[in-house]
Amino acid sequence: MANDTLELLRKQMLRLKSVTLTAKDKICFMEETECNPVDCPYAKGHFDRINDAIYDLLIHEDNFSREKIEEYAARHKVCPFEMSLDMSLFADMIICDYNYLFDPHVYLKRFFSEGVREDYIFLIDEAHNLVDRGREMYSATLQKEEFLGLKKVVKDYDLHIYRLLERCNKELLELKRLCDEYVCWEEEEIAPFVRGVIRLSEAIDHYLEDHEDSPVRKELLEFYFKLSHFLMIHELLDDHYEIYSQYTADNCFELKLFNVNPSKNLRECMMRGRCSVLFSATLLPIRYYKQLLGADEGDYEVYAKSVFDARRKGLFIANDVTSKYSRRTESEYYNIASYLHRIVQMRTGNYMVFFPSHAFLKKVLEVYEENFADEQVECLVQDEYMNEQSREEFLMRFGGGRSAREISSAFSTELPKTELPITELPGIELPITELPMEDPPACKENFLEEVIHMEIEYEEDRTLLGFCVLGGIFSEGIDLKKDQLIGAIIVGTGLPMVCNEREILKKYFDRQGDNGFDYAYRYPGMNKVLQAAGRVIRTAEDIGIVALLDERFLTTPYQRMFPREWREYEDVSLKEIGHYVERFWDEWL
Numbered sequence: 307m308a309n310d311t312l313e314l315l316r317k318q319m320l321r322l323k324s325v326t327l328t329a330k331d332k333i334c335f336m337e338e339t340e341c342n343p344v345d346c347p348y349a350k351g352h353f354d355r356i357n358d359a360i361y362d363l364l365i366h367e368d369n370f371s372r373e374k375i376e377e378y379a380a381r382h383k384v385c386p387f388e389m390s391l392d393m394s395l396f397a398d399m400i401i402c403d404y405n406y407l408f409d410p411h412v413y414l415k416r417f418f419s420e421g422v423r424e425d426y427i428f429l430i431d432e433a434h435n436l437v438d439r440g441r442e443m444y445s446a447t448l449q450k451e452e453f454l455g456l457k458k459v460v461k462d463y464d465l466h467i468y469r470l471l472e473r474c475n476k477e478l479l480e481l482k483r484l485c486d487e488y489v490c491w492e493e494e495e496i497a498p499f500v501r502g503v504i505r506l507s508e509a510i511d512h513y514l515e516d517h518e519d520s521p522v523r524k525e526l527l528e529f530y531f532k533l534s535h536f537l538m539i540h541e542l543l544d545d546h547y548e549i550y551s552q553y554t555a556d557n558c559f560e561l562k563l564f565n566v567n568p569s570k571n572l573r574e575c576m577m578r579g580r581c582s583v584l585f586s587a588t589l590l591p592i593r594y595y596k597q598l599l600g601a602d603e604g605d606y607e608v609y610a611k612s613v614f615d616a617r618r619k620g621l622f623i624a625n626d627v628t629s630k631y632s633r634r635t636e637s638e639y640y641n642i643a644s645y646l647h648r649i650v651q652m653r654t655g656n657y658m659v660f661f662p663s664h665a666f667l668k669k670v671l672e673v674y675e676e677n678f679a680d681e682q683v684e685c686l687v688q689d690e691y692m693n694e695q696s697r698e699e700f701l702m703r704f705g706g707g708r709s710a711r712e713i714s715s716a717f718s719t720e721l722p723k724t725e726l727p728i729t730e731l732p733g734i735e736l737p738i739t740e741l742p743m744e745d746p747p748a749c750k751e752n753f754l755e756e757v758i759h760m761e762i763e764y765e766e767d768r769t770l771l772g773f774c775v776l777g778g779i780f781s782e783g784i785d786l787k788k789d790q791l792i793g794a795i796i797v798g799t800g801l802p803m804v805c806n807e808r809e810i811l812k813k814y815f816d817r818q819g820d821n822g823f824d825y826a827y828r829y830p831g832m833n834k835v836l837q838a839a840g841r842v843i844r845t846a847e848d849i850g851i852v853a854l855l856d857e858r859f860l861t862t863p864y865q866r867m868f869p870r871e872w873r874e875y876e877d878v879s880l881k882e883i884g885h886y887v888e889r890f891w892d893e894w895l
């Protein structure tokens with residue numbers, strides 16, 4: 307989005323140099339990312355050639371995009387990742403992941419290491435994600451089993467390290483004996499263990515310095531980084547942290563320094579610049595986000611009016627179903643499946659339905675297929691483990707099932723037979739090679755409309771119903787425009803699963819005088835709901851429905867979190883939903 311915005315501005319004559327930073331393992335030219343002159347030809351002699359590469363790119367381009375960096379890095383045979391970092395010194399704007407500002411290990415040291423405040427402005431998109439990302443970046447975990455595993459590995463190589471590992475293991479064993487499910491610790495109580503970690507870390511450091519070719523170097527180095535991170539986070543411990551131990555799902559014993567409230571750490575990072583602007587479509591309730599993202603009381607907040615016409619989204623709230631554990635019965639699954647059936651019956655098109663978990667999804671899917679299976683409705687299911695390719699395939703089905711490349715060839719078969727090359731057909735101004743690749747069906751429509759100079763009305767002949775998980779890969783960050791998605795049905799309120807960490811959060815915020823349940827469960831859950839609902843209306847022309855299938859959305863604690871655009875909604879029962887949805891479509895189609 308940042309790049310698209312810049313392109314729009316450039317078309318309006320903005321002259322600005324920008325660079326996009328891509329993660330090292332993504333932009334690396336090599337199969338194995340071994341950054342040394344022996345293993346990597348781009349590292350070998352990099353510094354002899356990098357100045358020419360930078361100069362070449364600098365004088366020819368304003369947008370140092372990933373593609374351009376790869377092109378120039380390959381041409382000059384230099385490392386593309388290092389080159390992108392160097393280009394940042396010549397850019398007015400840097401487009402990058404949060405890490406480059408906030409991560410204590412990855413932040414851009416060439417800009418921020420002096421510790422002085424410079425003339426930077428930080429524009430932080432999707433800021434709702436920064437709460438959890440901040441917690442992750444500023445927390446640290448060590449597992450007892452890691453010490454035991456390494457002990458076996460180093461036994462024949464260094465007895466001193468072996469003994470220090472044993473000592474740390476013993477300290478963890480002491481803590482383990484006192485831990486049933488989970489235990490929160492005071493800093494003094496883990497001090498003996500931390501002292502052991504410091505000594506171990508120093509010993510590994512010396513060993514690595516003296517044993518460049520050790521067969522256990524890789525294992526020691528990896529563990530050394532873990533210990534260093536743990537010790538660095540330990541230095542930050544204050545009342546924004548909880549220290550706790552617990553057993554993991556595979557029965558390992560772990561000790562965690564948990565940054566419950568990341569506001570202080572995030573704020574310190576943002577203080578490296580003159581100001582920060584954090585934005586997101588889902589920063590509600592704003593007080594919660596301001597508190598956890600490091601804002602001051604006096605910091606401004608702006609609720610931007612949506613550019614979309616709220617009436618183009620039909621919002622329906624079911625008053626007779628819920629995903630509460632106490633009501634997870636066969637009849638409840640049946641009612642939810644009935645809702646899906648009645649909603650999608652009213653208009654053929656693409657829908658996504660979001661469930662609280664894969665288990666819940668499977669239950670409703672079974673009932674739906676058994677009772678409402680219909681040749682006119684195809685169900686597509688989000689698997690528990692999907693790689694990049696299957697994710698893309700899933701999304702492509704919503705985009706018409708064809709890749710941009712396939713659509714290009716489809717055009718050529720759909721056009722009248724002619725000997726002329728396609729770009730020379732009368733009336734066609736858009737060369738086939740310049741078709742917008744990211745928006746297949748819309749671009750197909752536009753393209754044909756341009757050819758015949760008429761508006762075409764497309765009628766879907768089959769409904770596609772995507773069964774997805776709330777908070778999963780399809781409920782955020784996907785952009786299905788116009789008829790690619792005409793409805794989102796959300797089952798449940800998105801509350802995270804009860805677990806030790808959520809309970810620690812809840813108790814922590816209760817002690818702070820806030821509503822712990824809201825902070826640990828309700829607000830993060832509602833954010834997932836808002837994100838999923840936000841998949842439907844992506845452009846000013848979109849029309850669609852959002853159905854919230856949980857009666858709790860009709861209660862005050864949830865309605866308080868509704869965005870302004872949700873003020874108008876229909877409170878519906880299973881009997882009524884079909885009628886209301888039909889009426890909505892009748893109004894708009």
Ligand code: SF4
Pocket residue numbers: 330334335336338339340341342346347348349384385386387388
């Ligand atoms: S130096 Fe650059 S190209 Fe070479 S392995 Fe490292 S990241 Fe990849």
